[in-house]
Amino acid sequence: MDTRTVLRIVIHALVFESALTGHRAYYVRLLCDELLRLGIEVTVAVPDVGEQMSEFEVHLGGIRNHVQWIFYATREGIHREADSFLSVINDSSWDHVFCTCSDILARQLGQPFAKIRRDPQRAIEGLLMRINAAYLAPSVGGRTKDLLAERLIARCPFDRFHFLDPLSWRRFFDNSGRAPDAKLMPEAIEPLAVAGRIDACQILGVPADTRYITCPGTVQERKGIRELVAAFRMANIPDTRLLLIGKQTATMSQYFKEYCGDLLQSEKLVLSDRYVSSAEFDCLFAIADLVCVPYPKHLGSASILIRASRAGCNIVASDWGWIGWASKQFDLARTCDVNDVETFADSLISSLQSGDDSIATSSIRKSFNQFHTRDNYLAHWTAFLGERHGLNTLPTIKFPASDSQV
Structure with a gap:
């Protein structure tokens, strides 16, 4: 032996x-x-x-x-x-x-x-x-x-x-x-853990009979939330809500109290100041008619843009830095100068009116998604x-x- x-x-x-x-x-x-x-x-x-x-x-x-x-x-x-x-x-x-x-x-x-x-x-x-x-x-x-x-x-x-x-x-x-x-x-990046829009709305506790613009993640100044709210207010899009579920910085909470009373009262702006679970985070992509990645002057990559792309979302993003570069090179998003409120508002309106199925299914975007x-x-x-x-x-x-x- x-x-x-x-x-x-x-x-x-x-x-x-x-x-x-x-x-x-x-x-x-x-x-x-x-x-x-x-x-x-x-x-x-x-x-x-x-x-x-x-x-x-x-x-x-x-x-x-x-x-x-x-x-x-x-x-x-x-x-x-x-x-x-x-x-x-x-x-x-x-x-x-x-x-x-x-x-x-x-x-x-x-x-x-x-x-x-x-x-x-x-x-x-x-x-x-x-x-x-x-x-x-x-x-x-x-x-x-x-x-x-x-x-x-x-x-x-x-x-x-x-x-x-x-x-x-x-x-x-x-x-x-x-x-x-x-x-x-x-x-x-992993596939969304949520089956579809109806289930996602139920998990988040929001109605499914309206359109949603989301910016998933924590609610911070550096992410361009003020710019997004200003553009959303100017766009005044019917039957559409801006849904911001995520932990807020103290200054953002104060901003919402001082400047967003009308949007909150009309429920055009929906806030929930809390940390979200992984499932809830996925829901913010699943229910979105439009995901916004405004991040002005953001250095480096942004996982929210990549997640939104992999989820097949319609996206509006900043035209600056990596976000702007990746959006244009790989057909990820419609880009704009988010510091120009009129241009930003027009991009929100155009994206919701037309969408862009050709971008969502482009071969270069698919290759980008397969890498991540x-x-x-x-x-x-x-x-x-x-x-x-x-x-x-x-x-x-x-x-x-x-x-x-x-």
């Missing part, structure tokens, strides 16, 4: 996250689930305050007993993210390290003070939302600051840089001297890990070609 023992090589991975706010805990969970499926031994490092956050139990409670945990003490000072990261990574041995949100961390690790001990047997990957230098700042001081940040990121000792924003990726690819290490990352999926997100995260260790990871889908610079 053959008594030889087959040795299993164990791969140890660290998933490092500096905060669990917003959707960040959800993305950590997605990555951990995929690593566990691949047979990786996973350790997750999060701030010591993370375990007490509601996001932890909602998104990470299900893997509490399937991964190892490091609840690190949050450091003080301007370099606290790098200090926290170094305190975790320099004391342990990992085969692969994933930094799931690295915009600040990458800049800090690129500074001369960051004494990270590089190990040729270890790979480090980081995801960045954007590089500000890809968007021309209005002042010389702002442009200088952005260029410095870009150079620090290029010095960061990551083996792979993943970018959600193609404009930032192109900027880094062309200027950093690290082109082979720069990769485009999809958004992890949960499986493709995980495939891109684990591709380098698979190359290094011969793992059977998910196949990647490349970013679609267009007549753009990307």
